[in-house]
Amino acid sequence: MKTHTWKQSFSAYLRPQVIGMSFLGFSAGLPFLLVFSTLSAWLRDSGVTLSVIGFFSWVGLTYSIKVIWAPVIDKLRLPFLTKRLGKRRSWMLLAQVGIAAGLMVLAELDPLTQIELIALTAVGIAFCSATQDIVIDAYRIEAIEPEYQAAMAATYVFGYRVALLVSGAGAFYIAEYIGWNAAYSAMALFMFIGMVATLVSSEPKHQDNQASADLEAKIESTLGVQAHSSLFQRLSAWFSGAVIAPFAEFFVRNGKLGIWILALIALYKMSDITMGVMANPFYLDLGFSKTDIADVSKIFGFFMTIFGAVLGGVLVIRYGLMKPLLLGAILVASTNLLFVLLAVSEPNLKLLALVISADNLSGGIATSVFIAYLSSLTNSAYTATQYALFSSLMTLPAKLMGGLSGLIVDSFGYASFFLYASSVGLPAIILVIVLMRMQEPAQNEPYPNK
Numbered sequence: 001m002k003t004h005t006w007k008q009s010f011s012a013y014l015r016p017q018v019i020g021m022s023f024l025g026f027s028a029g030l031p032f033l034l035v036f037s038t039l040s041a042w043l044r045d046s047g048v049t050l051s052v053i054g055f056f057s058w059v060g061l062t063y064s065i066k067v068i069w070a071p072v073i074d075k076l077r078l079p080f081l082t083k084r085l086g087k088r089r090s091w092m093l094l095a096q097v098g099i100a101a102g103l104m105v106l107a108e109l110d111p112l113t114q115i116e117l118i119a120l121t122a123v124g125i126a127f128c129s130a131t132q133d134i135v136i137d138a139y140r141i142e143a144i145e146p147e148y149q150a151a152m153a154a155t156y157v158f159g160y161r162v163a164l165l166v167s168g169a170g171a172f173y174i175a176e177y178i179g180w181n182a183a184y185s186a187m188a189l190f191m192f193i194g195m196v197a198t199l200v201s202s203e204p205k206h207q208d209n210q211a212s213a214d215l216e217a218k219i220e221s222t223l224g225v226q227a228h229s230s231l232f233q234r235l236s237a238w239f240s241g242a243v244i245a246p247f248a249e250f251f252v253r254n255g256k257l258g259i260w261i262l263a264l265i266a267l268y269k270m271s272d273i274t275m276g277v278m279a280n281p282f283y284l285d286l287g288f289s290k291t292d293i294a295d296v297s298k299i300f301g302f303f304m305t306i307f308g309a310v311l312g313g314v315l316v317i318r319y320g321l322m323k324p325l326l327l328g329a330i331l332v333a334s335t336n337l338l339f340v341l342l343a344v345s346e347p348n349l350k351l352l353a354l355v356i357s358a359d360n361l362s363g364g365i366a367t368s369v370f371i372a373y374l375s376s377l378t379n380s381a382y383t384a385t386q387y388a389l390f391s392s393l394m395t396l397p398a399k400l401m402g403g404l405s406g407l408i409v410d411s412f413g414y415a416s417f418f419l420y421a422s423s424v425g426l427p428a429i430i431l432v433i434v435l436m437r438m439q440e441p442a443q444n445e446p447y448p449n450k
Contacts, residue, residue, distance in 0.1 A: 004147075009317040012151040013310070017144045020201055021152045024092075024136050025159025026166075027194020031099050031129040033167040034106075034187055035059050035122045041172070042180045043118075046111040056119065062126035063133070064396065070134050070388035071243045086203030088139040095135060096194045098128035103188035107181045132194075137391070138384035141375040142204035150324070150372035151313035157367060158306050165302075166190060212381035215252060216245045246382035247389070253379065257438060261377065264431040265390055266397045268370055271425030272332050272363055273398035275339065275418065278405045282339070282414055287347045296349070300357045308364020315365070316372050322439070325373050326432045328366030333425030335362045339418040370394075 012018060033039075036059070043053050073091050081090035102125035109118050140152050167187055174183040219240045251258045283293045315324040338355045345351060374394070378386040401424070409417045 004317050006314070006318065009314040012148050012313065012317055013155065015144070015148065015151075017201075018148065018151050018155050020197055021140060022155040022159035022162075023193055023197035024139070024201075025156035026163040027096060027159075027191065027197065028129075028133055028136050028156070029160035029163030030167050030187065030190055030194070031103070031125055031132075033164060034103065034171070034184070035126050035129070038167055038171050039106075039118075039122060042175065042183075043111050043115075045175075045180065048111050048115065052115065056122065059119075059122050059126045062123065063130045064392060066130040066134055067385070067388040067392050069131070070385045071246065073131065073134050073138070074246075074382055074384040085198075088135055088142065089198050089201060089203050091135045092132060092139065092198045093195060095128045095132035096191055096198065099125055099132065100188045100191035100195075102128060103184050103191065107184035107188065134384050134388050137375075137387045139201075139204060141378055141383050141387065142380065143202075146372075146376050147317055147320075148313075149375040150316035150368045151310075153368040153371035153375075154306075154309035154313040154364075156371075157309040157364065161302060161305065163190075209379065209381040212245065212249060212379060215249055216240065219244055219248060243385075246379070246385040249379055249382060250377070250386060257435075260431065260435055260438065262393065264428060264435060265374065265393050267424075267428045267431060268329060268366075269394055270398045270401060270428065271336060271421055272366065273395065274401050274405060274424055275336050275359075275421040278409055278414070278417060281409075282343070283352070285414070286342070286352075288349070288352060292349060292352070296353050296356050300353050301360045304357045304360040305364040308361040308366075309368040310364075311361075312365040312368035313372075316369055321369070321373050321376060322432065322436045324365070324369045326429065326436070328362070328369045329425060329428045329432055331362035332366050333422050333429060335359045336418050336422035336425065339421075340415050343414040343418060 036057075040053050040056060043056070044050070077087070078090045078094060081094060084090070085093060102121050105121050106118060106125070109121070111118060136156075140156065141149065144152060167190075171183040171187060174186055254261060280293065284290070312324060312328065315327070335355075335358045338358055342351060342355050374387060374390045377390060405417065405421075408420055412420075
């Protein structure tokens with residue numbers, strides 16, 4: 001294992017690729033609220049009924065199914081753009097132009113008379129935004145050595161969080177003084193930050209992967225489509241290489257260990273997401289004002305998340321992946337116990353700040369380390385497809401479990417709920433320990449050779 005000093009670990013944040021990732025993170029985060037809560041506020045402010053606004057939540061399904069078209073992004077070359085910009089930057093720029101164009105279209109529409117067109121445009125923006133997420137994830141993994149992935153994740157999180165402030169509070173301020181249409185026009189202009197970052201970035205090197213090519217040939221032979229003599233066979237061969245091969249390659253490379261890895265991916269964020277569903281209702285039920293919650297979450301929450309993410313990046317460079325991964329899982333489960341203390345105590349703003357700070361610090365560490373871990377699992381031949389699969393698996397089970405949160409609170413109260421939220425983090429801790437022991441022979445190679 002290559003050893004880094006603390007100074008070398010912190011100096012990772014001076015690398016151009018790591019700095020540039022903050023701007024791409026901003027570009028990724030900007031559209032998110034603009035098709036969700038900010039758009040909902042505009043629609044309600046314009047007099048649209050709550051039942052209609054509720055249907056707009058389905059726009060979010062676009063982000064959950066992005067794995068469907070990730071194989072296309074991995075394999076399809078764009079005319080003119082790919083030759084000029086390369087495999088990743090061409091798709092990135094196309095997605096960013098699509099987002100900006102969609103926001104400009106929204107800025108010209110009237111919610112009371114053009115609600116159907118607003119819905120279609122929102123879906124289009126979400127599709128382009130999810131596409132951009134796929135490409136940025138792939139670019140981040142390919143642009144730098146694996147040991148710096150957590151640092152890349154930390155600056156990505158920073159940029160993303162800043163974008164949420166701009167597209168949330170920033171859009172509200174503009175809407176208050178000028179109007180919603182002007183707010184969306186301004187947000188479209190902010191997308192140029194991502195476009196410039198894309199154009200000045202360097203395209204990652206894409207090396208041929210003979211093992212993956214051999215696997216694709218074997219799959220084609222098994223399916224009987226290797227001849228490519230007809231249109232059906234050519235399409236089938238493309239499908240086997242773009243869709244079947246990425247999943248098959250993961251299990252060929254990891255063997256039985258692949259099941260344990262996928263289980264960890266599905267469970268690692270379970271405790272964090274389960275607790276997060278009830279956090280704001282909990283603060284309100286304790287008697288804290290919306291201003292108190294906003295001030296504490298904006299000041300302490302924002303900076304502690306960023307600090308945690310940066311610290312996670314340093315820990316990965318210093319100690320490799322698995323030890324910080326275990327630390328993140330333990331911290332997330334442990335800090336949920338602090339909410340039990342908050343639930344059984346009298347409302348205290350200082351205690352609220354302490355709990356939110358600890359929660360966001362642990363969440364920041366766990367997030368950057370886990371992103372680095374997921375990145376290490378991809379094969380360079382299928383980066384976009386495999387990472388899209390992992391990121392979908394990371395959130396889907398946790399969101400399904402999160403849907404039961406309200407029932408548990410209603411039945412047993414907040415203190416019992418937070419004990420439950422902490423306990424659902426135990427399987428992730430156990431799985432990390434199991435994987436560390438199963439991978440002991442390879443401990444001297446903490447970053448997989450791809």
